[in-house]
Amino acid sequence: MKLSEVKDILDAEIIVGEDCLDLEVHTAFGADLMSDVLAFAKAGSLLLTGLTNTQVIRTANVLDIAAIILVRGKKPSSETIALASELKIPILTTKYILFETAGRLYMKGIVGCLSKVENTSGRT
Template sequence: MTLKEIKELLQAEVICGDHHLGTEIILAGGSDLMSDVLAFGKPGLLLLTGLTNLQSVRTADIIEAKAIIYVRGKKPDDQTIKLAAEKNIPLLSTPLMMYEACGLLYQAGIPGVSPANNSNKAND
């Protein structure tokens, strides 16, 4: 599923990184705790979070996440957007809450990163 299709599914708006919308997303995870993201995140992850500060982008960069979707209509400040543009990390914002946003993506066939999740084909 491409980031563009995800954008439509989640009624999201693009904050930055329009030119990355063709990126294929193969796994996703949602958390507001950056230490959890660092512990369980995998390269290529689509990160859903309610945390809009600089650390959301830093964390995404460190784990090599493909994109960030901020939930509940949240938007980061200019400094965070600037860093994301520098690091080539597209940022989107969805009006949906975390649960609904993750649920829709999971229903659309995008697996998570839980070690107990057998349907996680992204590990192959």
């Protein structure tokens, strides 16, 4: 699916990456805990999150995330926008909550970059 379609499905506003709407995406990961994103998200995926600080952009950059979808109507700071522009990482914002965002994308064929974790030892 193209990023432009993601934008339409989520009724999203594009904040960074107007020129990236032709980008193809097939998978996504959603979390507000960046360590979980680092542990599980795969390259080329969408990152759905409610966090808006610069560390979200750093995390996305480290993992080669295709684009960031901010949920619950979150708007990034000017600092976050500047870093995303510099690192060429598209940011979209949608008013849908995380659950709805994930569900709407899943219905249209976007799948998780993994469906279950292999090992939950020590997890609380």
